[in-house]
Amino acid sequence: MRRLLLALGALAAAGAVHAQAQEFGYKDWAGACDNTRHCEIVGYQREEAELPVTLMLARDAGGSAPVQAWLMALSGDGEAANLSIRAGNVVIQGINGVLKPEQIARLLPALKKADTASVTDGKQQWELSLAGLNAALLKMDDLQGRVDTATALARPGSKPASSVPSALPAPLLRAAPVAATRASxxxxxxxxxxxxxxxxxxxxxxxxxxxxxxxxxxxxxxxxxxxxxxxxxxxxxxxxxxxxxxxxxxxxxxxxxxxxxxxxxxxxxxxxxxxxxxxxxxxxxxxxxxxxxxxxxxxxxxxxxxxxxxxxxxxxxxxxxxxxxxxxxx
Structure with missing residues (x-):
């Protein structure tokens, strides 16, 4: 019984450590993992560039969790639509915010090999910096326990997807009633x-x-x-x-x-x-x-x-x- 209690205590302590939010940043990319082990990284144009563009990559914890991606670019008229992005020889067209899984599967390997990605709506062009992307991907893999597993984005290995830690449950909060305002x-x-x-x-x-x-x-x-x-x-x-x-x-x-x-x-x-x-x-x-x-x-x-x-x-x-x-x- 004592061994069981010690083991449960160790697991609880480990879970508490991983439940803390963690932030990181590398050059033109920043990232964070929340209290459930959900992780996100976001990149922008170089600091000296004028036209704003941003790409977010996100992933839940767990071996079967897919990568999600969103792309946004701003012009003088507001948010641009019908975007295309080029990284190396790979071109993804017709993006309006969310990228499809098959688009992500084609784009991500190309992003990891390039220095910049070109984004256009047919009228203007933006340059998304990829400086720091690979380091951010590796950090996200590390915080989700994916390094050297088949699911890793930066450093895949032979470990099975089943070895990746599962998501932690988000706290359940119960709202209390709020009293009505009084004239006094x-x-x-x-x-x-x-x-x-x-x-x-x-x-x-x-x-x-x-x-x-x-x-x-x-x-x-x-x-x-x-x-x-x-x-x-x-x-x-x-x-x-x-x-x-x-x-x-x-x-x-x-x-x-x-x-x-x-x-x-x-x-x-x-x-x-x-x-x-x-x-x-x-x-x-x-x-x-x-x-x-x-x-x-x-x-x-x-x-x-x-x-x-x-x-x-x-x-x-x-x-x-x-x-x-x-x-x-x-």
Whole structure:
């Protein structure tokens, strides 16, 4: 029995390690694997190039999981349609977002041998950089336990597909009901602000600013307080507090878990709607890179629901295809 318990403990510890989101990047390619071992890599044009283009490759865990691919290019008129991509002597035509399995099977070997891939809609041409692609594929294989197996994309071997670890289950979250807003909730704001202990954003974004503090009701007794802390050129960071709606208000800083086990102490532009708290932090003003995170209101407080990141600022709105860091079921 003792040996069995030790073995189960070791397996649990191993699963916990692999359940953490992991990110990586090589030259013009970035990647991430989430808490289920689902992995994605995304590449762009060279940093000095003007026309934005991006390709994403994604794969679930497990020996039988196929590779999925998406292609996007932007022109002055918006997202281009009916794209063709050339890598070496291989040309794939008629792409509108998603690539078909047979197209991926033809294209991927050619991408691994080339330095760039040419993308066109018949009017304009984009150059997708492939610098870092092979390293990103190898890292994705490594994090999914595929290296030296028949399913590996970068370094296949003789090990069978059955040796590839299966996907981990996404956490199941149960939403808690959210109480309706009361007419008296707005009057709570000055009282709650006065009840706050000394904190890092006590002075707010400045005396001349029109403050964007807010009170949101969660339950019949508890509210969520949004306190604007720092206002930048295109976004603000906030402190969030849980408080009682009657004295003693007893405000407590809201802990918001992140995929890597850290806490978000300064969420950017938070919004609460239908039981979900959403934040989005731009990497720069045009919003071509940044982080989006969601937490679900549950009986155990706010639990991490989803997290994505667009790590490279290459001119594609929203990063084009942001990388998935965390997913949960509800």
């Amino acid at each position: 909730d707005a009057a709570l704001l000055p009282k709650l602000l006065k009840a706050l202990p000394a904190n890092d954003c006590q002075d707010g974004p400045g005396a001349d600013a029109s403050l964007r503090h807010q009170v949101v009701r969660l339950t019949g007794r508890q509210v969520l307080l949004f306190v604007e802390c720092v206002r930048g050129a295109y976004q603000s960071s906030y402190a969030l507090w849980l408080a009682n709606d009657k004295p003693p208000y007893a405000p407590q800083v809201l802990p918001l878990p992140l995929p890597g086990g850290e806490r978000d102490d300064a969420p950017m532009e938070p919004e609460f709607n239908r039981g979900v708290l959403h934040t989005y932090g731009k990497g720069r003003g045009i919003g071509d890179c940044g982080d989006a995170t969601e937490w679900l209101w549950t009986a155990d407080g706010f639990q991490l629901l989803s997290a994505t990141r667009a790590p490279m600022c290459r001119g594609m709105p929203g990063g084009g295809f942001p990388l998935r860091l965390w997913t949960a079921r509800r």
